[in-house]
Amino acid sequence: MTFQSMTGFASLAGAAGEFQWVWEVRSVNGRGLDLRLRLPDGFEALEAPVRAEFGRLFSRGSITVGLKLAGIGAQAVPRVNRAQLEATLAAAQEVSDLAAAREMPLAPFSALDLLGFRNVLEIEAAPLAENTEVLAAVTAEIGPLAAALAEARAQEGAGLRALLAERVDRIAELAAAARETAEARAARRGAVLRERVQALLESTAIADEARLSQELALIAVKADVSEEIDRLETHVAAARDLLGGEGPRGRRLDFLTQEFNREANTLCSKAGATDLTAIGLEMKVVIDQMREQVQNVE
Template sequence: MIRSMTSFASGKGALGAYSWSCELRSVNAKGLDLRLRVPDWLDGLEAALRADLGKALNRGNVTLSLKVSRDEGGGTLALNPAAMAAVLDALTALEAEALERGLTLAPTSAGELLAQRGMMEAASAEDDTAPLSAAIRAAFPALLEAFLQMRRDEGAALAEVLAGQISRIEELTATAATLAEARKEAMAETLKSNLARVLDSPAGADPDRVAQELALIAVKADVTEELDRLGAHVRAAQDLLAKGGPVGRKLDFLMQEFNREANTLCSKSQSSDLTAVGLELKAVIDQMREQVQNVE
């Protein structure tokens, strides 16, 4: 089975106060280009994910984006020393000023002090990120499998389209062979007529020179080799589709060969019908080349 280079998958997970979301997407490319955006404070995670992707993929521009967040609301609280000192200093100054003016203030409770803004803050102790990295790695195979499945599904659709285009090329090649065979008689009659006109002219002609020119014309008009090579390319393309796997580069090379033979067929045709078939061949080959660009 062939695989497409176009795919997308996403996943989410959580561990304790942490949650993450991950997106994996790819488009076509000549080789394998991995671009990972992973938080650098998760030591070793990017290298591990890159290795997993490298083992599973052969071609494509692949982007992995991992976002990790922490729910601070569920953490422990601690006194903010700076805020506490500021509140106590302000309270001391207030009591001193009241006493100087002969005023008596009610005692301030600890609860009232703690209720002051900024007195309490979330604890910021350093966490061990190894369990989080391990949890993300454990969840990654499922995401990667969903990503690969989309590649396989897209590849199956691509294979169906390519098989139809190869069959059309095979049909057009057979039509071209029939037209080329039918053209031989007409070309022979034309050559005979032209040769007779030259030989009957008063100036005459050099028989050896005439023979050379006729041989050259025959070679230039013969499309047998082009048709044979087109047939061979059709069989090679069918074999690659049946084989499956990462055959995109080989199919791309075949497209160049298909196009070369179709161009030569058109230049040698010397027949409007054969030229029309050659042009249709070129159109189908161009359409097929566009599809091949997405094959891994």
């Protein structure tokens, strides 16, 4: 399966006999696969093949599939809505009685005037679901419609993958810069600590030199960010594997962005220097951008 976005649109149109039909499908982000159908009355039998085909091609996304039919033509049958006609006649009589009581003249009223009132005359189409030609035509396009949506999502997915690859590359660059900065800082800091400890030992009677050594070691460990950088580089390799792999991978990429963010937060908290903090903050910005884009990956 190609790298797919969860956003896409596709439509297919055609005709069968006197009827025209249009299939439309829209897809947006979703935690799982949420398939919603909007079918004309009498076409409920299409639901099963639609769900089967879209379930085969997609694993995530909120997808709405709709079918519109038009062109009832000669099969349209006019029908009088008797209930609405009776209500209209009663209302007309009430108006006539009120006008007569007030000696108000009314224009002549004919039976044909009733046809102008809403819902008195209805146009009833012959049941389309009984038209086997129409049913066969729209059913045959379910597969092509799903394939068209897959193509639309794949096209957007290609651009999305390129953007994510840029973000991952930038995180890798920042991790390398953080390692270089941290190593240089450790060398400087180690030299300063050694000088201060030596001066302290020469000028003061230290009761417990072993305890002093332990405390200094703890300080060094707390300031060491090499493990965080190692994990960042591991996550970079995993992200690149996912971007180059097959099948749905949105959830796994989302998990990786959380891990990236965890390491970047720790890096900032242990930085102890403005240059390393600046690298960590820029990394968090890139990770936030990546997280937003990952939400659209299937």
